Amino acid sequence: MKEITSIQNTYIKKVLKLQEKARERKKQNLFIIEGNREISLALNAKYQFEAILFVEELIAVTAIENLLKKDNLLIKISKEVYQKIAYRSSTEGIIAVVKSKDFSIKKIQFKNKNPLILVAEGLEKPGNIGALLRTADAANADAVFIANPKSDLYNTNIIRSSIGCVFTNQIAVGTSEEIVAFLKKNNINIYAATLQNSNEYYTENYTKASAIVVGTEATGLTKIWREKATQNINIPMQGKIDSMNVSVAAAIVIFEAKRQRNFK
Numbered sequence: 001m002k003e004i005t006s007i008q009n010t011y012i013k014k015v016l017k018l019q020e021k022a023r024e025r026k027k028q029n030l031f032i033i034e035g036n037r038e039i040s041l042a043l044n045a046k047y048q049f050e051a052i053l054f055v056e057e058l059i060a061v062t063a064i065e066n067l068l069k070k071d072n073l074l075i076k077i078s079k080e081v082y083q084k085i086a087y088r089s090s091t092e093g094i095i096a097v098v099k100s101k102d103f104s105i106k107k108i109q110f111k112n113k114n115p116l117i118l119v120a121e122g123l124e125k126p127g128n129i130g131a132l133l134r135t136a137d138a139a140n141a142d143a144v145f146i147a148n149p150k151s152d153l154y155n156t157n158i159i160r161s162s163i164g165c166v167f168t169n170q171i172a173v174g175t176s177e178e179i180v181a182f183l184k185k186n187n188i189n190i191y192a193a194t195l196q197n198s199n200e201y202y203t204e205n206y207t208k209a210s211a212i213v214v215g216t217e218a219t220g221l222t223k224i225w226r227e228k229a230t231q232n233i234n235i236p237m238q239g240k241i242d243s244m245n246v247s248v249a250a251a252i253v254i255f256e257a258k259r260q261r262n263f264k
Helices: 010-020 022-028 036-044 061-068 079-085 126-138 156-161 176-185 223-228 246-260
Strands: 002-004 030-034 049-054 074-077 094-099 116-121 143-147 171-174 189-193 198-200 210-214 231-234
Touching (some): 036 094, 049 079, 126 143, 126 246, 189 223
Parallel strands (some): 116 210, 189 210, 198 231
């Protein structure tokens, strides 16, 4: 088994670049996962692993072997090296280098004849994206579409805030125009969360193929969604403010859709 004890090691420098730079992740088609749970979810999602780096004092080597069943992927590292490359302070002494997947909309396949999809346009904050992915997982949505993304989905903060749900959801990334065209082609009703020409969200029927579309709190959805939607919807606000966190809004509407579908 390979062992690395120096922070000046070439491979460790590579890991640091992947951790810190979206451009490097895209160039090498690799990204970093920290933590046992997140790594397990990626394995279940059939991601391909390049390497697993672990600190023997923090995690038993037998646990790693049982996880991967491939000795050749394991690299033992020192605590000093781990502290240099770890993004989080408590990730159980395990970090994986993993091959990226293609998020092309062409790869989307629906098992359900009336799919329920969550679409998010123009989101930038990793915390919001992570929370949306958790919401989609909790609702067992058929897919999540990220339109006009402002962040790399393999950003460490997104993986962390999604608690690995970036691996549990079927995800596609594209422009708003591409996603609208896909939804229209597949006869999926579009419900755009916006104030303009909108009905209250609970008055709509989401039992047929439906896409719930949300945008940023600052600017909302772009014109194409407002104009191409089957129906614009709103969440009635009863307090002093006129908007709520995008992941909260998405959860309210998507669980109304699940309720109408008898949570199936």
